[in-house]
Amino acid sequence: MFSRPLTPDQRRILDTLNVAAQPMDEMFAVRLERHFGELYEGLTAVYPDPKTMLGPLLEIMRQHYRERPADLKRLDLERTLAKDWFQRPEMIGYVCYTERFAGSFKGVEKKLDYLQSLGVTYLHLMPFLKPRPAPNDGGYAVMDYRSVREDLGTMDDLQSLATKLRQAGISLCCDLVLNHVAQEHEWAVKARLGDPKYQRYFYMFKDRTLPDQYERTLPEIFPDFAPGNFTWDAQAQRWVWTTFNAWQWDLNWANPEVFLEFADLILWLANKGIEVFRLDAIAFIWKRMGTNCQNQPEVHAITQALRAVARIVAPAVLFKAEAIVAPDDLIQYLGQGVHFGLVSDTAYHNSLMVQIWSSLASRDTRLMAQALRGFPSKPYTTAWNTYLRCHDDIGWAIADDDAAAVGLSGEAHRRFLSDYYSGRFPGSQARGLVFQENPRTGDRRISGSGASLAGLEQALEHGDMQGANLALERLLLGYAIVLGFGGIPLLYMGDELALLNDYRYLEEPEHAMDNRWVHRPRMDWAKAHRAQSDPHSIEGRMYHALRHLIAVRKSTPHFHASIEAEILEPKNPHVFAYVRRHPLGNLVALYNFSEEPQYYPLGQLAERGLTQPFDRISAKSIAVSGGLVRLEPFARLWLTQGEG
């Protein structure tokens, strides 16, 4: 990140603060000095009177700094010296629901060896802060950010788990829902009772005048279960802004009190051992009339200020943006212009995920190459979170322009993908479910596990072993890209065993309505054991092949996330190719998206310095005669020069 000198004005304000305060720990003082400019700039861009926020904010920061445990302070120091710690090829993420993976926090402690055998260094446990009673959007409706779900354990258990994970070299990631709280949260309860202080924490309206005006430009996130963006609250006699479900109340970030609450909360959780904050639905936190109320500039100024707070008190901490938005908007979350390198450290690469599924369906990589080649480049201090599946549905974020550039209609291609992955398209092997069909826009999002979308469920049902093989190859191809693109790859629990859709959600009253639960399976430990003991079983093949890819990635310096993948022009429409230019030499990755063998010109490799291409995955040299590389069906190659 670039550092900027303080302006004379900022210097004066900081000096006044220092003088007024009690003696400061030297480390704290140095970091405050270092990041004060970023903090103050962020606040000034959003709040009319930032100076009045500094007193209480500094108090919060000092308190948490004082209380920060010694082992975390040491981690702070380590990471200030090795700022690229999260960009290294050794980083491997794993995402799971605590209860579905291991029952409880204590249960997760017992599964550390499993995570370590996969090479995991980063663990995202799905929402575990105390949610409202079901329904609660899989925990994304939090009623108390300072306690945890009772069925998972206590705060002490969480803290102990975080410590054990850290000792095992695994960073714990926690969801931080910034946009809304449950209507049962203390702030909302007080607001409902008419307390004006807390009514200012939310967007509440006496009548429909303003809500109607906002609605003109607002999209609907859950058109099926929660149409509209406002909900009438009979108790408060007000319309409340509720972007997601009616019981998820949007917070008013224009209120400085809300900022202070979250600064306090982040530091408090960081002191419990949380190392990564997944900033849930961050795109939505600022509202502006006449817009879709997403990606507003204030979002980035607020993030910058919060990030500076964390950098001063707990620099070991990482921010991860959950912004599923268009590329030009997305890149802002990693910092552009004045925010370069000053906001989130990582962000989900939604487009890469969508394009992998799109190319698997079409067997054609031209749209993928077009979309990813046009992708804005990210700050070198940040990293993408690459993934193939997550707990959410897949929305077909295919830009019309990109589609047109390769001779497709965006609308028709999106329709094709929904048809394909819901199994309606003739010849499709996928078993997905349509999520949130929107008749107004024609949108049909897709739920389903990676393996079921890749065709494994259908193949097994038909006893089609060749189909099952192809499905595994598809899944491995997808994961090879996730692991080899650059960034923090996120393995979604169950994919390492090729777990299928889990239809039991239909019998669970609190889940039956929301088919995203079809791809939120329970861990199948019997399969996990079989995978380890029988490498020829389906799960064993997936598990061992994935573990091998992980091991190769970890020993390949070219995957450091400071470097970006440069997408190559598709010389063969079925082959996706990119180069990663590293000081040690180039790495070219090739992926065959079709069921047929394909050929790729060797000249393309030679032009990038690979005259003796060596595939790091198979640990074999590539035959250089004949001018073409042969790629087996769904082959993936990570090529470097010689045997390096």
Ligand code: GLC
């Ligand atoms: C994020 C979560 C999603 C949730 C939404 C509202 O998009 O990933 O599961 O429904 O935020 O909190």
